[in-house]
Amino acid sequence: RDARPGVTVDGRKLCLSGLRFATDYTVTWRTGLPAAGGDKLLSDERVKFSFGDAKPSVSFAGNGFILPRQSAAGVTLDTVNVDTLGIKVYRVGDRNVVPPADDDYYNIQSNRKMSTYTLKRFADKQAIMVWQGTMKVDRRRNETVSTIFPLGQVLPQRQPGAYVVL
Numbered sequence: 001r002d003a004r005p006g007v008t009v010d011g012r013k014l015c016l017s018g019l020r021f022a023t024d025y026t027v028t029w030r031t032g033l034p035a036a037g038g039d040k041l042l043s044d045e046r047v048k049f050s051f052g053d054a055k056p057s058v059s060f061a062g063n064g065f066i067l068p069r070q071s072a073a074g075v076t077l078d079t080v081n082v083d084t085l086g087i088k089v090y091r092v093g094d095r096n097v098v099p100p101a102d103d104d105y106y107n108i109q110s111n112r113k114m115s116t117y118t119l120k121r122f123a124d125k126q127a128i129m130v131w132q133g134t135m136k137v138d139r140r141r142n143e144t145v146s147t148i149f150p151l152g153q154v155l156p157q158r159q160p161g162a163y164v165v166l
Contacts, residue, residue: 003018060075061146074153092163
């Protein structure tokens with residue numbers, strides 16, 4: 001089938017976007033295609049290429065927050081090319097939910113990715129690990145799979161505070 005990728009030029013690079021992972025493609029560079037130096041292609045050139053698999057990834061669906069109600073099913077995790085997750089759940093006591101103003105590493109409103117150092121510091125200073133384990137997920141090659149981590153099942157007796165899933 002014919003793909004209709006987006007095409008952009010960035011300096012000396014010709015970039016194709018909108019193509020699928022693990023798919024073979026053939027692109028035909030047409031006669032007359034100009035080069036950066038002003039030369040032009042003298043005849044059509046067919047080039048075969050393919051993309052490998054997408055890198056394995058794990059992320060929270062939406063913003064990763066759930067309301068603190070007993071009936072909440074859990075936290076939805078999106079995975080790509082992953083079949084097992086290592087999960088840790090931390091509890092931040094109700095007195096530590098609002099950090100001191102100078103603790104910029106605990107700014108959950110920033111939506112920035114936290115570094116490994118920041119996460120370790122958070123776990124050591126702000127929270128207590130209350131559960132650790134693994135969870136199988138349905139792996140579909142190069143597709144995003146949404147899976148609910150059942151927080152209510154693994155922690156049926158929750159205490160006041162906030163729970164953080166890592």
